Structures are given as C-alpha cells and as structure tokens.
Amino acid sequence: MNAPDLSLLPDMRRDDAGPVFAEPWQAQAFALAVRLSENGHFTWPEWADYLAHEIAAARRAGTLDLGDTYYEHWLRALERIVTDKQILTTRALEERKRCWDEAARHTEHGKPIELADNQ
Amino acid sequence: MSKHHHNAPLPDTVLRVKALESLLIEKGLVDPEALDELIDTYETKVGPRNGAAVVARAWCDDNYKQRLLTDASAAIGELGFSGRQGEDMVVLENTPDVHNMVVCTLCSCYPWPVLGLPPVWYKSAPYRARAVIEPRAVLAEFGVTLDDDVEIRVWDSTAEIRYLVLPMRPTGSDDLDEHALSGLVTRDSMIGVGLPQAPVQQNR
Structure with missing residues (x-):
C-alpha cells in the first residue's frame, strides 16, 4: 500500500448530500448491474470482485481516484462481467455503441435519439 | 447557420x-x-433517514437495541428496511471507550438499505487507504476529536457484511422523543466519521 499522500487531503472533504448520481448514465449503469445480479446472472460478491479489480487497476494506472470516477470503474466492471459471463459479446457491444453514435449525430437537436432499426 | x-x-x-x-x-x-x-x-426513497430511524429506536427502546446488536438484519427489517443483495448487516455500538468507523478498502460496499448510496468521499482512494492507516487523522479532518484513551476500531465492509455505527445518544437529549432524536442522527455519525448533532437548547 502506498504511503498516504497528504496532498490529497483537501479532496477528501465531506460533501453535503448532493445528488445520488451526477449524471443519468451513472444511474443506468448502477441499475443494470443490480438488476442483472437480482435476476441471477451473477452474485453480488462476484460483482464486488469485478468492481474491486477495476478500482485497483485504475489506481495502478496512476489515477487519483477521488470518488468522482467511481461509476467509470462500475461501467468497465459491468462490461467485463457481461462479456466474461457470455451474456453479451464484446463485438455486439461495440457495434451497438457505433449505432448509438451514428444515431445521435444524425438526430436533429431536441428530438429523441432512436436507433433506425432493431439490430 | 445550417437548417439542421x-x-x-x-x-x-x-x-x-x-x-x-x-x-x-x-x-x-x-x-x-x-x-x-x-x-x-x-x-x-432510500437514504440516511432510514438509518436515523433505526438509531433513534435503539436509543429509546433497550430491547430493540439488544435485538439490533445481536441480529441487525432482522431488527432493521422490523422497521421495513431490507437489503437487495442478501448481505448481512452488523451494527457496531459506540461507547465512551470505543469508537467505530466503517470503510470498504476494496470497492465501496456500503449499507444501502439504511444509508442509501455512499457519498463521493467514501468511494475515494484517500479515504479507503487512510481510514485504516491513520483513522484518528481522518476523524480530525471530519471535525471529530476523540480522547487519546478512546480506542478506534475500523471495520472493512465486504459484499457479504455491511456495517452501521450506532453512535452514542447526545447528552441533553433525555426529553426528546424518538422522532426528534432521529433528527439529530447524521449520515456521517452512522459511518463513524461524525457525531450526532447536539440537541438545540430550549429557552425556558
């Protein structure tokens, strides 16, 4: 374990109860993992292992990890567990991500973003 | 300007x-x-008010407190709060001699049913590391100074076991009912990095 970095002190300050999720995607990623576990696709201890792995990897990569990147770790853990468990393939995720990107770029501002066809 | x-x-x-x-x-x-x-x-719907209700009940009802300390999941369930991940709850009682503090060093396991989702600092690497190494310094940063002879116990949560700190009832709160007491219980006091608020002195 690294020695405590005292320069980080100001960043550990207490927060007043702000919003639970900073952005909607965090709430969606949160809910997907909880529901998949509740539906029996993985146990919660399995999930905690995946999440802890991502957090440790981020620390090894030298990020400060001040709590604001928590849902980025969460999202990577979710992608890894669904592909490891063969619930979804990496390829399907990448293709679908491209579709959403295309759809967003071609949607007029203010209109809901929708995929052209069922994939 | 383009049309689209x-x-x-x-x-x-x-x-x-x-x-x-x-x-x-x-x-x-x-x-x-x-x-x-x-x-x-x-x-x-879920947040620290749930935990505050549990703490206030324990302060008012000694039988409830005993149930809470022996089988926290069941006692918390009595108030209608239950976990979704099958985790076991453990309640840690603060006393004049022992102060308890909760962390999750690996990820951010947290007692969701009674506290909601964790605050940002709980999920930060500095808290995860320093709560274990130098809890007294961390407490000081949260504004809590304990006497040197108070033992600090740091508890590392897991996916299976989540901890809730039962803080000491504030002095001067004898006249308050359960509802008023729950208003004194802060989220941080139930993580062990804070103390309950002091009751407002009534002018007589």
Missing part, C-alpha cells in the same frame, strides 16, 4: 451504457420499468 442542428456527439460513457442497456433489454434480461423503479428508489 444536429446533436453534438454523445460522450463515450453514455454510448457504452446505451449499448449495454438496449442489448440487455432486447434480450429480455432486464426490464426497463424495473430499472426506472430501482433508480427512483435510490434517488428518492
């Missing part, structure tokens, strides 16, 4: 979550209404 104002590209994280969500819904593995209900629960 297209959206700016969506951020990578948003696209990745949309990809996951849309594929999982299409496969029938998650139900969109259940996702919305879950998000609403954690945004608006």
Whole structure:
C-alpha cells in the first residue's frame, strides 16, 4: 500500500448530500448491474470482485481516484462481467455503441435519439 | 447557420451504457420499468433517514437495541428496511471507550438499505487507504476529536457484511422523543466519521 499522500487531503472533504448520481448514465449503469445480479446472472460478491479489480487497476494506472470516477470503474466492471459471463459479446457491444453514435449525430437537436432499426 | 442542428456527439460513457442497456433489454434480461423503479428508489426513497430511524429506536427502546446488536438484519427489517443483495448487516455500538468507523478498502460496499448510496468521499482512494492507516487523522479532518484513551476500531465492509455505527445518544437529549432524536442522527455519525448533532437548547 502506498504511503498516504497528504496532498490529497483537501479532496477528501465531506460533501453535503448532493445528488445520488451526477449524471443519468451513472444511474443506468448502477441499475443494470443490480438488476442483472437480482435476476441471477451473477452474485453480488462476484460483482464486488469485478468492481474491486477495476478500482485497483485504475489506481495502478496512476489515477487519483477521488470518488468522482467511481461509476467509470462500475461501467468497465459491468462490461467485463457481461462479456466474461457470455451474456453479451464484446463485438455486439461495440457495434451497438457505433449505432448509438451514428444515431445521435444524425438526430436533429431536441428530438429523441432512436436507433433506425432493431439490430 | 445550417437548417439542421444536429446533436453534438454523445460522450463515450453514455454510448457504452446505451449499448449495454438496449442489448440487455432486447434480450429480455432486464426490464426497463424495473430499472426506472430501482433508480427512483435510490434517488428518492432510500437514504440516511432510514438509518436515523433505526438509531433513534435503539436509543429509546433497550430491547430493540439488544435485538439490533445481536441480529441487525432482522431488527432493521422490523422497521421495513431490507437489503437487495442478501448481505448481512452488523451494527457496531459506540461507547465512551470505543469508537467505530466503517470503510470498504476494496470497492465501496456500503449499507444501502439504511444509508442509501455512499457519498463521493467514501468511494475515494484517500479515504479507503487512510481510514485504516491513520483513522484518528481522518476523524480530525471530519471535525471529530476523540480522547487519546478512546480506542478506534475500523471495520472493512465486504459484499457479504455491511456495517452501521450506532453512535452514542447526545447528552441533553433525555426529553426528546424518538422522532426528534432521529433528527439529530447524521449520515456521517452512522459511518463513524461524525457525531450526532447536539440537541438545540430550549429557552425556558
């Protein structure tokens, strides 16, 4: 374990109860993992292992990890567990991500973003 | 100005979550209404007020307190709060000699049913590391100074066991009822990095 970095002190300050999720995607990623576990696709201890792995990897990569990147770790853990468990393939995720990107770029501002066809 | 104002590209994280969500819904593995209900629960219904109700009950009812200390999951369930992940709850009683403090060093396991989702600092690397190494210094940063002879016990949560600190009832709160007492219980006091608020002195 690294020695405590005292320069980080100001960043550990207490927060007043702000919003639970900073952005909607965090709430969606949160809910997907909880529901998949509740539906029996993985146990919660399995999930905690995946999440802890991502957090440790981020620390090894030298990020400060001040709590604001928590849902980025969460999202990577979710992608890894669904592909490891063969619930979804990496390829399907990448293709679908491209579709959403295309759809967003071609949607007029203010209109809901929708995929052209069922994939 | 062009006629069509297209959206700016969506951020990578948003696209990745949309990809996951849309594929999982299409496969029938998650139900969109259940996702919305879950998000609403954690945004608006579950939070530290639940834990405050548990603490205030324990302060007022010694039998309840004993049940809480022996089988916390069941005692918390009596008030209608229960976990979703099958985790076991353990309640840690603060005394004049022992102060308890909770951390999750590996991820951010937290007693969701009684405290809601964790604050940002609880999920930060400095807290995860320093709570264990130098709890007294961390407490000081939260504004809590304990006598040197008070033992500090730091508890590391896991996916299976979640801890809730039962803080000491504030002095001068003897006249308060359970509801008023619950108003003194802060989130931080139930994580062990704070103390309950002192009761407001009534002018007589």
